[in-house]
Amino acid sequence: MKEAVGVAATAQAVNALSDQDVARITWLDIESGSDDLPGGARWLVNLDGSGEVLPLPSISVVPLMQPWFAGVANIRGTLFSVVDFSAWRGGEPTPRTAQARLLLIGQHSALLLRRTWGLQTGLALAGKEEKSAADAQAMQGKPFATADKANGTAAWLGQRLSSPARQVAPGDGAAPNPLPAQWTCLVSSALLAEPAFMEVMR
């Protein structure tokens, strides 16, 4: 319990970033699932809390596991358990395309993502009310222990950020990196501390 409190504190610290901090930090911009899932499709990972990004390796399927548990992968001699982030949040399984990536977090965990969009800097805090409501709706029926399903918050669900430079005209699909309205910060330590994340057995 004590450890869980610690993790929550860390999450709280992450969630308490000021505007100035946010503008300085470089984020890893990732995409997973769709907008109706908790946290939406676009996420930002602080480089301090993230590991390596890898192209999709061969993943060995483990029987009698949760559907979102993609399997285990051998990365340079170390076994990593791969969790399909979209499926874990209750969405469709991530398509195994050329853009699909593994994001290593912690010592032996990896997230299966649809794609990575590179690095983002100079972002700012965004309002969170409407998004939180959407998240709250999305979290209903999900086994997230750390989640406050009424308010639509969870420990691994960080602050909402937006790009002040975002000037994307609606319908302009030619831009190489279509910037979203909002990103959600992924608190990787909190994710690893989430009990549902560990319940991989069926």
Added chain:
Amino acid sequence: MKTPAFNPLRKRSTEPSGSLVHKVFGHLALDTQFRVLGIVFLASVLLTTALMYVYSQNRNRSAAYVMAASHLRPLVQMFPQATQNALRGDASGFQSLSETRVAMHAVLTSLTRGGRIEGVPVAATGGKVAGALARLQQLWDAHDAHIGLVLAQKTPLLALGQLVAEGLISGPRMMNEAEAIGGQVPAVTASILYTLARWPQMADVDENTLRLLRADIKLASLLSANSEVLSQRLVFMQARADALPDDATHLLAARQAAAKAADIDALAQAVDALLAGYQREFTTSPFMLLAAALLGSLALLSLVLMVRLYQRDSVRRRAESDRKRRLAEAEQEATQNAILRLLNEMSDLADGDLTVRATVNEDITGAIADSVNYAIEELAVLVRRLNDASERVTQTTGGAQKISRELLDAAHAQANEIRAASAVVLSTVQSMEEVLVSAQASADVARASVAAAQNGAQAVAASIVGMNEIRGQIQETSKRIKRLGESSQEIGEIVEMISDITEQTNVLALNASIQAASAGGAGRGFSLVAEEVQRLAERSGEATRQISLLVKTIQADTQGAVAAMEYSTQGVVAGARLSDAAGQSLTEISTVSQDLAQRVEAIAEATKRQAQSSTQVATSMQHILEITDQTTLRTGQTALAVSALAQLAVELKGSVAGFKV
């Protein structure tokens, strides 16, 4: 009138010889006498001429031979002198000897075989004189051999002669010089001079004598080297002595031959004998001259006899002709009287009285009178018949005149018909010519269409060739475009690879940024670089995506172009096929037009021939028309002639009316 003068002359002149001639020839015919006398005359003349020719020939030849032989005698006389001179070493002696020998040879050759001696022609000698000539020839051959021996030794003999002459001329001076020198010289010089002086008389000269002489001369010249005169002479002598041959036998032989050559008695006798022979041979006998004179007289006598015979014959013929002329004159007078009587009786007949008859008697006019009577009777019959005939002619000519008038009308009608027919034929010819012109024009048109069809066929063939080229080019282009598609495929693959690499780069850049972030403040600079690399990788990935899109577009376009080209190739093939069909159609058109042109030309040719035939018909009708016109003319002339005939019949009747029948 001359006859009496002729007769006494004949009697007088022919009495002495005529009696003799009459005895011999009297019984012969006149022309036979002439022939015998002519033969005798000709024979005598020929014989006389032959005798005279032989005589003159003999004279000429005798003169030539005697002249030739008389040349021989002085030649023979010249030999002793020439031989002596030659032996003494005189050059003129040798020349004279050689010339005389040649002259002798020439004369003898001319006498033997014939030729010319000093311009006088001489015949070859024959008969009895040939024996004398052969003997002379034999003697001369021996003599000639001796002379040849002498001439062969000309050089040494000349040298020897000079040596001897030198000894004789310079001897005394040399002796004086020698005695002036003294010593052995006088003796040697004397020996030399003695030998030389003795030489001509010496019969026993031999090699020793010559050798001694040479030795002496050499010795003397050695000894007398001081005396200029003596040594000069001696050198001269030594040169001559060296010219002499070492063998003296030839010199001796020449000397003996010269002695024999100088002996000419036998030769001179032979020449005399030859001369005598010639004179004997060609002296003409006096009998020949006498015979010639006799034969000449005989010829003269026969000529005189022939003249006499001719004169007698002509006198006889003249008397015969005189007698015949007198008889003819008497007969002529009697005939003239009888004719005058007959003419008197016939004078009434001239007035047209055909009842008159002449008296018939035994004179020569009796037969004529009988004939005349018969003729008068016949004439009366004739006059009666003439009267009848002239009446009938008058009637007939009336009918003929009527017929010729009808003929004239018919000919006029015929001419008019022919003119009308001619005009029709000419118009036909004209229309045929128009047809001909039209046919030729349509043949030209057909030929032009043949040419046009051929031009079209050529154009079609050219367009087919062009279409084939286009097809080839399209196929080539299609191949190239396909290759282009393949190339863009490869480009797509390469772009895929680049895309992979870009992704990896992207991931690497991300990881580098993450590592730099985990390194904290130390990795700040590296983080910036990594971010830049990551951004570049993203941009290149984007570019790669665009390229692959473009490649896809290109491939789609390429496939579209290939399809379009195949379609256009099919179109070109179809067009070529169509052009081929058009070319075949044009060829058929050409063939048909050619056929058409030939047929039209045949029509034109036939029309031309027809027009020619019609023109000939028109020409013939023109001829017929001319003939008809001539017929009309002649018919008119005939009518006129018939009228004239009727007139003539009337006139004939009038003229016969004067006769009393």
